[in-house]
Amino acid sequence: MTALIELKDITKTFLTEEIETRALNSINITINKGEYLSLSGQSGCGKSTLLSLLGLLDSPTSGSYLINNVDVSSLSRDQRAKIRSEQIGFVFQSFNLISDLTIFENVMLPLTYQSGFSKKEIAEKVHDVLAKVEMSHRKDHFPSQLSGGQQQRVAVARALVNDPAIILADEPTGNLDSKNAQAVLALFDKLHQDGATICMVTHDPISAKRASRCLEMFDGRLIADNLNTPSHQKLASSVAAIELVAS
Amino acid sequence: MSVLIDIKYALRLLFKAPKFTAMTLSVLVGGLTISLFTFSFLYSTLHKALPMPEGETALVLSTETIGISMNMDTNQNSLSAYEFRQIAKTQSSLDEFGLYESIDARLSFEDTGKNISATYVDSGFFRFSRTKAMMGRTIQQQDMVVGTTPVAVISYETWQNELSGSKDVLTMTINLNDRVTDVIGVMPPGYRFPGIAKIWLPLKQSQLNKQQNTSSYFTAYARLKSGVSNEQATKYLSAALDQLYQQSVKLYNQPEANKIVHLRSYPMDQVNGIGNTMFIFLNVVAWSILALGCINVGNLLLARSMERQKETAIRAALGATSKRLVSQLMWEGIIITTVGAILSVLLVGAALDYTNIALHSWMPNSMVFWWHWGLDKETLGMAIIVTLVTIILAVFLPAWRSAHQDINAALRDGTRGAQGKKAGRLSRLLVTVQVFLVAFLMLIGTLSGFITQTFINLETGDDYSDIMRASINLPKNKYQTPQEQALLFQALLERIKNDSNVIDAHATTLSHLPIILSEFDFDDSHEKLSIDTFTVIGNTEFSGITLVAGRHLNRRDKSGARKVVLISQSMANRYWPGESALEKKITLEIAGKAESLFIVGIVTNRFNGRSLFGKLDSEDETYISGLQFIKPRMRIYYKTIKGSVNAAGIFYRALFEIDRNIDVVQTVQPAERNRNLMRDGMRLTSKVIFGTGFFALMLAMVGIYGLTANSVAQRTHEIGIRRAVGATDKNITDMFIKQGGRQLLTGLGLALLLFTLISVMFNEFSEGLIPTYLYFVLASVVIVSLSLIVMLAIYAPTRKAVVMEPSLALRYE
Structure with missing residues (x-):
């Protein structure tokens, strides 16, 4: 398999009012293309910080970070922004749609930060991804006019619109009811089946089991890195389906 | 109880937040102080009733002659004794109607003396002012009879300063205009009606009984009859006066024109009736600055309440009503506004006191008695109104808006990342309004500053250093013929020149005479141009008007001799370019008669402030001989040796030796005094304009920075999202700059539109005083500097937000 992402001895330290907090400690991970990772652990263990580093939203204090064998740990702010717009898609727990923009405008946002797309191309791509998440009919609405589940599907569409190398999801079902959560996870499953690389932070062990690989963190360190067999994944999907029916 | 809790919490x-409190307070105090000071100063100057009983109904009747240019002979703007008598006989719109004349008198002591502001009054004058003498009596009918002992009523200040407050003042005599005069009364402290009088003398009945052709001219006081409006009275009196004037045109060869009446309050008459325009214009400027202050304070308070949006939502969720929320949110602003208003009132009080002291010491004898500035009930009333308006605009509206937010949206940690559409629109509108206001103020300020500087640096072409000046008016009944008048002026000049301290002297008066240019190829006589014409007896060389070619006017240029004229160099170059103008002829209309004059000399150019806005008039002058075209009222100029003591006394000694009955219309004073006063005034105005403009600019800068910072802060989360999906620093900065740019363009565009309208009107009025290209230069300077400042005010907070890591921005609350 081809390594898409390599983290080598990554640490991240926060300094607030002379108190040093080490959020990440010697993290070493390799993520291959097409993998579906889950990242779990207790609150405050560093999951979101790791996801921010993976998404180039923050820089590591030390260590090296390679995407497609290119070291991105010491890139400039604009170079990192360019990689985000072209290679990374984000899905947040709180959706993070811009309330003053329509659904269509929210989804097209990453493309507006890339050059080379015509208006027509942008429109086609946005329509495609909205169709994929079954939200085409709401493209002219504003986020506040949608339910939480619908907003998250739009957020997923936004994450997909630039054909990213990796989708980073930070507790994407955390703000959703179980029905909507299942719908979003099913969407992720489908994306994975279509070949997308996904890294998802989650608290929920059953959601985690749907991933092909489960990483577990504790106190800024990676303490487990297990591969899920397809039977595990199938079982997790079934349990989720039963829970959904029961609810 | 709940109110107390809210106040304590506020x-x-x-x-x-001491920085926030100090900033909000200083912005508010600045805006309030400027608007309150402007209102109070202008109100006291222009609209306050005279400080005497029934002062609010006291009017001054002035006249205006429409159809002829103003000249030095101000009679055309006064009322003759004949006109007064005729109108008084028939009018029924005035209750009280009388005459007075304010001129200087010479108060002499053994071998020294001083000029003192005097007013010659009729017997109804003191009754009109509803003021009795504090000692003795006022002027009575019997004092006006010719041949009676000269009497005077003196002011309290004159009594204290000139007569040492002597208790025997009513048995004392003073030497006034070289005449022994009995003091018959002392007026109460502060009484200087009708303006700056320190001494009151009786008008003589004989002066009031003259026919139109020999009559002197006076100012009239009046009070409307109950039930008669000012418009009605003005209409009636104008018609009556014009009828009389038309008779004078036929009988006494007066210039063809129409004479009308103005009935104005004394303060309004002081500024020639343009007080309302001044009041409105300057208050608009001051209120614009207050509006800027309100916008900024409102915005700062809005930003504060936005920060507390979640707290407000929680309170609402717990059951607080909108009314309660608004009241709770308002207390912070109410406290700041109230403290600001108190500080402003104190500052305005101090500034008015300072203005009072400064202006009275700057113009010690020229300040009319009602010009007294200080905190009064009108200012305090306006302070309350302004404070309430500020509370409504800058406190209530932001609080109301904040209290009416969507509670769910604020409490739900869901969709977010941008400020609300309405808040965004409001913020953009406020920036646009700020840009418009400050751009307009800067454009007008720059134009005013430029005009002021033009006045200050005016090249006058003359040199008045060590020159004294006085105006006299020869009594027509005593000096009836031109020969008698010319002899008097010559004798006076000789006597002045005989003083060992005097270098030279001349008498002159300025007229604005029609010039007939038909003898030139470029005939433009149809325009009926007028030209500044100085009637001169003596030599002008010592006053800086020097000879360029030919000769000066001299004693031989007298009645019966060839009529001659001197012209300015500019005129020579204009009409005889490349050839000598000497011995050429020009035609001037003098006393209604076309006179052909031979040019015998060309002198240097001079500037005449009276015709500042006339292209031709401001550049060309002619000088005719006073011995050929005499005028009874002339100005005497004499140059003394540097450091001469009692230079004023030289004039009075000479005058009293010749004839002590001649009126000194304008006191002896350094010829540069008025010009220096005007320049000092202009400098002060320039500084005030600059200071006000600078403050407005600072207010706008703080305001725009605050609005942008607020807008950026509210959009920090949105910035985080945009960054997360790939926006670069430049993308984010461009977004805010573009948005700011649109507001800048709108605000600047509107201000430029208004400025263009004002400039076109001003250019027409000033006949191109300022070259057209300079308007563009001024506008460009303002556009560039304001754009830079606004862009800086937008860029700084944007930059601050952009450097934040996206991960932090996404977590930003």
Whole structure:
């Protein structure tokens, strides 16, 4: 398999009012293309910080970070922004749609930060991804006019619109009811089946089991890195389906 | 109880954020102080009733002659004794109607003396002012009879300063205009009606009984009859006066024109009736600055309440009503506004006191008695109104808006990342309004500053250093013929020149005479041009008007001799370019008669402030001989040796030796005094304009910075999202700059539109005083500097937000 992402001895330290907090400690991970990772652990263990580093939203204090064998740990702010717009898609727990923009405008946002797309191309791509998440009919609405589940599907569409190398999801079902959560996870499953690389932070062990690989963190360190067999994944999907029916 | 809790909470918040409190307070105090000071100063100057009983109904009747240019002979703007008598006989719109004349008198002591502001009054004058003498009596009918002992009523200040407050003042005599005069009364302290009088003398009945052709001219006081409006009275009196004037045109060869009446309050008459325009214009400027202050304070308070949006939502969720929320949110602003208003009132009080002292010491004898500035009930009333308006605009509206937010949206940690559409629109509108206001103020300020500088640096072409000046008016009944008048002026000049301290002297008067240019190829006589014409007896060389070619006017240029004229160099170059103008002829219309004059000399150019806005008039002058075209009222100029003591006394000694009955219309004073006063005034105005403009600019800068910072802060989360999906620093900065740019363009565009309208009107009025290209230069300077400042005010907070890591921005609350 081809390594898409390599983290080598990554640490991240926060300094607030002379108190040093080490959020990440010697993290070493390799993520291959097409993998579906889950990242779990207790609150405050560093999951979101790791996801921010993976998404180039923050820089590591030390260590090296390679995407497609290119070291991105010491890139400039604009170079990192360019990689985000072209290679990374984000899905947040709180959706993070811009309330003053329509659904269509929210989804097209990453493309507006890339050059080379015509208006027509942008429109086609946005329509495609909205169709994929079954939200085409709401493209002219504003986020506040949608339910939480619908907003998250739009957020997923936004994450997909630039054909990213990796989708980073930070507790994407955390703000959703179980029905909507299942719908979003099913969407992720489908994306994975279509070949997308996904890294998802989650608290929920059953959601985690749907991933092909489960990483577990504790106190800024990676303490487990297990591969899920397809039977595990199938079982997790079934349990989720039963829970959904029961609810 | 709940109100007390709210006040306590508001105070705690204010003390917790001292920088915010200090900034908001200073912006508010600045805006309030400027608007209150402007209102109070202008109100006291222009609209306040005279400080005497029934002062609000006291009017001054002035006249205006429409159809001829103003000249030095101000009679055309006064009322003759004949006109007064005729109108008084028939009018029924005035209750009280009388005459007075304010001129200087010479108060002499053994071998020294001083000029003193005097007013010759009729017997109804003191009754009109509803003021009795504090000692003795006022002027009575019997004092006006010719041949009676000369009497005077003196002011309290004159009594104290000139007569040492002597208790025997009513048995004392003073030497006034070289005449022994009995003091018959002392007026109460502060009484200087009708303006700056320090002494009152009786008008003589004989002066009031003259026919139109020999009559002197006076100012009239009046009070309307009950039930008669000012418009009605003005209409009636104008018609009556014009009828009389038309008779004078036929009988006495007066210039063809129409004479009308103005009935104005004394303060309004002081500024020639343009007080309302001044009042409105300057108050608009001051209120614009207050509006800027309100916008900024409102915005700062809005930003504060936005910060507390979640707290407000929680309160609402717990059951607080909108009314309660608004009241709770308002206390912070109410406290700041109230403290600001108190500080402003104190500052305005101090500034008015300072203005009072400064202006009275700057113009010690020229300040009319009602010009007294200080905190009064009108200012305090306006302070209350302004404070209430500020509370409504800058406190209530932001609080109301904040209290009516969507509680769910604020409490739900869901979709977010941008400020609300309405808040965004409001913020953009406020920036646009700020840009418009400050751009307009800067454009007008720059134009005013430029005009002021033009006045200050005016090249006058003359040199008045060590020159004294006085105006006299020869009594027509005593000096009836031109020969008698010319002899008097010559004798006076000789006597002045005989003084060992005097270098030279001349007498002159300025007229604005029609010039007939038909003898030139470029005939433009149809325009009926007028030209500044100085009637001169003596030599002008010592006053800086020097000879360029030919000769000066001299004693031989007298009646019966060839009529001659001197012209300015500019005129020579204009009409005889490349050839000598000497011995050429020009035609001037003098006393209604076309006179052909031979040019015998060309002198240097001079500037005449009276015709500042006339292209031709401001550049060309002619000088005719006073011995050929005499005028009974002339100005005497004499140059003394540097450091001469009692230079004023030289004139009075000479005058009293010749004839002590001649009126000194304008006191002896350094010829540069008025010009220096005007320049000092202009400098002060320039500084005030600059200071006000600078303050407005600072207010706008703080305001725009605050609005942008607020807008950026509210959009920090949105910035985080945009960054997360790939926006670069430049993308984010461009977004805010573009948005700011649109507001800048709109605000600047509107201000430029208004400025263009004003400039076109001003250019027409000033006949191109300022070259057209300079308007563009001024506008460009303002556009560039304001754009830079606004862009800086937008860029700084944007930059601050952009450097934040996206991960932090996404977590930003």
